[in-house]
Amino acid sequence: MNDLFESSLPADDLELVQLLTPEGERIRHPEFDVDFSPEQLRGFYRDMVLTRRIDVEATALQRHGELGLWAQLLGQEAAQVGAARALRPQDYVFPTYREHAVAWCRGVDPVQLLRLFRGVDQGTWDPNEHNFHLYTIVIGAQTLHATGYAMGVQRDGAVGTGDPERDTAVVAHFGDGASSQGDVNEAFVFAASYNAPVVFFCQNNQWAISEPIERQSRIPLYRRASGFGFPGVRVDGNDVLATYAVTQAALQRARDGQGPTLVEAYTYRMGAHTTTDDPTRYRLIEEVEHWKLKDPIARVEAYIRRNGLADDDFFAGVAQEAEELGEHLRAACHALPDPSPLSIFDQVYAEQTPELAAQKAGYAAFLDSFVEVEEAGHGRHETREVAR
Structure with a gap:
């Protein structure tokens, strides 16, 4: 009898939507594919390099006692940049505490992120100006916030009108660890029941602090969506092109009034969970080295260089811009006044x-x-x- 039940379980399907291989080779996908201009590709590269510098600089500032904490995004730049650049201005984002690249793409000054992690305020950017909500520390709570907001958008008549400047989608970012939270599953229930225009974007970096993903789910996370009655798709989260294409399709589906989608961006946290974490205590160095070969920035650079889409001056210019950004963040952080x-x-x-x-x-x-x-x-x- 046990064998009968086991045989009825679905096969473990780990196929990723991928448009750019780790070696920088462009491939096509039958369902999700987009033609990118050279300008877009250079923009993706610049976004990822600059947000990695923000992350590296903030980590260094925390190590020097200038920040109380920092949540690293090292290795997840493609997932965040691809998802963020697929947004339209009217779309609204509900982040966790790690969406620094999404904040960058939505025009939030990274100094404002430093203020939050330094503890001098509770977040000073205007959510309505950037359509980017304040960071959420409570694990998974933002998925309910996003679903409620999406239901409001729906009732305001900003879904399915056919007007590209009016129809609105909402994105909830969360991690694989948060997928085990009750709030996330409740958000799935409400979103499915009310056909809410929300995209649940899960960055599966494979470690919920010190718990590996295989201890949380016996099936790929994207397939949980089918149990709630809406589609899910797994994308190579280290591939900025694929992430953009899949998120763009999910957002348009929401704007058209077709309801929620779960996007699982399969990526890897190359750094620590936060600066209070020591990942060497629970994972192997070989695992990290394996994923370094899938670095999201390196593969885009390889594609751009191989196809002659930018010269050495472009890459040197981005590197210099990153250096100047790091210097600016360092000086701005040191100058932050203490609050009353x-x-x-x-x-x-x-x-x-x-x-x-x-x-x-x-x-x-x-x-x-x-x-x-x-x-x-x-x-x-x-x-x-x-x-x-």
Whole structure:
């Protein structure tokens, strides 16, 4: 009887949608294919190089004590850039805490990301200006936010009108670890039930902190979608061209009123989960070295060079731009002012409650009990409590 049940399980289908091989060879796909201009290809390369520099610089800043934490995206640049560049201006994005490349593509100043991870504010970019929501730390919660927003878009009549400047799709980014959360599965239920115009974009980097994907799912993640009644597709997340093509198709499907899609971008976290993590404790060096051969930036560069789509001056220019961006981020981070201690009370409620006002007043009185004393002749300051 056990054999009978086992034989009824679907075969493990790991086929990826891929348009660019790790060696930089262009291939065609029968369902998902796009013709890219040289300008687009150079733009993808530039986006990935610059966002990798943002990531490397922020990691270094955290190691020097300038940031409290940083969530690395090393190795996931193609998944994020491809998905982001497939968006239209009116589309709305709900990120996790790792979508730095998506933020870049949506016009968010990376210094604002540093402010958040430095702890001087709770996110200062305007979500409505960029159609890019604030980072979500609670694992998987943003999928419900995205589904609710998509249902609102649907009820506002901004789906299926045929107007390319009006029809809107919503994207929820999350990781393979978050796919085990109840919030994500609830979002799938609501999105399917109401045919919401949302794309669930899962970056499967194969490690939920220290848990490998095989301990979370016995089937490929994209095939979970069929159980909820909407399509899923697995794309090579290290292939920016394929990621763009698949996401573009899923977004258009949502805008046309055909409902949700689950996109599983199969990629790899070459860095740590965050800067508090030591991945050498739970994964093999050989595994990381294997995935370095699939580097998303290297394959695009190989394709561009092989086809004569850019010269050495272009690549040198992007490298110089990345260096200047790193210097800018470093200087801007060092110059960030500390917030007023009382500002912690300002963003709790839209209208401050009497209880919160009383807490703020009490904390202000506590701060007033200290005085700053300058040590004569040395320019040094210290804070002392006033004797009561």
